[in-house]
Amino acid sequence: MQSSIKAQAEIQAQRKKLANSYQQLLDEFSGKDLKNVGNYALGRLIGKGSFGKVYLASHKLTNGSKVVLKSAKKDDSNLAREIHHHRQFIHPHIARLYEVIVTESLVWLVLEYCQGDELYNYLLDKGPLDPAKVQKIFTQLVGAVSYVHNKSCVHRDLKLENILLDKHENVKLVDFGFTREYEGKSNYLQTWCGTVCYSAPEMLKGEKYAGEKVDVWSLGIILYALLVGELPFDDDDEMVTKMRILKEEPKYPESFPQQAKELCQILLSKRPLLRPTLADILQNPWLSEHAPRQQEILKLQQPAPFSTDLEKEVLQRMRAAGVDIDMVIENVLAQRCDSLAGWWALLLEKEERKARRRERKRKEREAEARSLKRLSAASSRLDRLAPTIREMEEEGLHPSMPGDTTGSRGRALKRSSMHGMLMMRDIASIWAALTMYRCTRSAKAARIRTLAES
Structure with a gap:
């Protein structure tokens, strides 16, 4: 009897689930707004233009990894070339292209989510930026463009609107619609493209131009804008x-740093041959604080795909979920940017973030342990000094006055003075250890609050 009642209850629950699912399907069909694209649940609309719409979205299979979905029309002549180039670029200052979803009328690009804003909006909000911040942003941008050039490509549409910032205000270069292959001095381009106020003189004249030199000109425009707050x-x-652009020189305000002015002037040389290479720019003394990191990134050799322990672990997790990992490997190596390759990239990035957090916590624990050890050692020295301090007090000497000549004379005075100085040194050590420990604890508490707020 009880088993029959239980069976009836299960049937009723199943029917209720099916009814709810049917209603959700009807709602989605009748609604004007999209709710899902592929494996992604669409969130709020964050951008709109002639190209299409941009949504914040989350990946369902990685427990909500945030991404950006950008729609584009299938008849866009630059779209296939943009995807072809962008999928090759894996660099910390280039927004990652994870996946491409093709529907009947649209193509959806699944891109890395950058929590910050466009550099254009950032500049409108902040005004001219502090030179130290410009040095960091501009050097990261030069590093990203150098990477593109090293791939025998030129961007040709470098502008503030195509530079995003992540939550740590690091650069993320986007929009490769005008990117083309470029083989160097023997291969010149002729098509005008991009935005007029960022365009090099030779491009505006309709002359054949060296691709990397027009990118360098655009970098000069961006550097000027960051420091002045407006385009030259x-x-x-x-x-x-x-x-x-063809006839005038930029007007530099007095606040423009001298070294930055010298750099900007050579970037904005009317004659392309006088403009420096990207490698020369990274050698400029004004960028010396951040350039070594970018040079190091450019020299780094990517490990062979699927060779690290973390990659192997992620593959096994996907296998356990019933995924054909041979197909995953094939699609990733072929840069297909399909649902499997997108899932793989997002899952790997999520695990990498977890690994970095674990490593950071491990280092914090070690630092805290060292601070406690120093504090304990200092406390032990204080315990050993306690009899000496009492002896000095009985002799009428104050610890803070090791050189006081009242009271004893001769060797007794020297011994007391020496004890006083030793005691002062150890008290200073104890105070330093206590201060360091408190700073460590405060910093850790601040990080916990920041993580909780984010």
């Missing part, structure tokens, strides 16, 4: 902007 040749009339 901008005007509401496009023809006026073109004439200013």
Whole structure:
């Protein structure tokens, strides 16, 4: 009897689930807004333009990894080339392309989510940036463009709107719609593209141009804008902007750092041959604080795919979930940017973040243990000094006055003075250890609060 009642209850529960699922399906069909694309649940709309729409979204199979979904029309002549180039670029200052989803009328690009804003909006909000911040941002941008050039490509649309910032205000370069292969001095380009106020003079003249030199010109425009808060040749009339680029020199305010001015002047040389290479820019003394890191990234050799312990662990997790990992490996190596390759990349990044957090916590624990050890050692020295301190007090000497000549004379005075100085040194050590320990604890508490707020 009880088993029959239980069976009936299970049937009723199953019917209720099916009814709810059916209603959800009806709601999705009748609703004007998309709710899902592939393995992604769409969130709020964060951008809209002639190209299509941009949504914040989450990946269902990795427990909600945040991404950006950008729609584009299938008839966009630059789209296939943009995807072809972008999928090759794996660099810390280039937004990652995870997956491409093709529907009947649209193509969806699944891109890395950058919690910060476009550099253009950031500049509108902040105004001219502090030179120290510009040094960091600009050097990271030069590193990203150098990487693109090393792949025998040129960007050709470098502008503030195509530079995003992550939550730590690190650069993420995007939008490779005008990117083209470029083989160097023997291969010149002729098509005008990009935005007028960032365009090099030779491009505006309709001359054949060296791809890397027009990117260098655009970098000069960006450097000027970051330090001044406005573009050097901008005007509401496009023809006026073109004439200013061709005939005028930028006007540098007094606040413009001298070394940065010298760099900007050579970047914005009217003659392309006078502009430096990307490698030369990274050698510039004004960028010396951040350039070594970018040079190191450019020299790093990527390990062979699927060779690290973490990659092998992620593969096994996918196998346990019933995924054909041979297909995953094949699609990733072929840079197909399909659902399996996207799942793999997002899952791997999530595990890498976890590993970095574990390593950071391990180092914090070690630092805290060292601080406690120093504090314990200092406390032990204080315990050993306690009899000496009492002896000095009985002799009428104050610890803070080791040189006081009242009271004893001769060797007794010297011994007391020496004890006083030793005691002062040890008290200073104890105080330093206590201060370091408190700072460590405060910093750890601040990090915990930051993580909780984010």
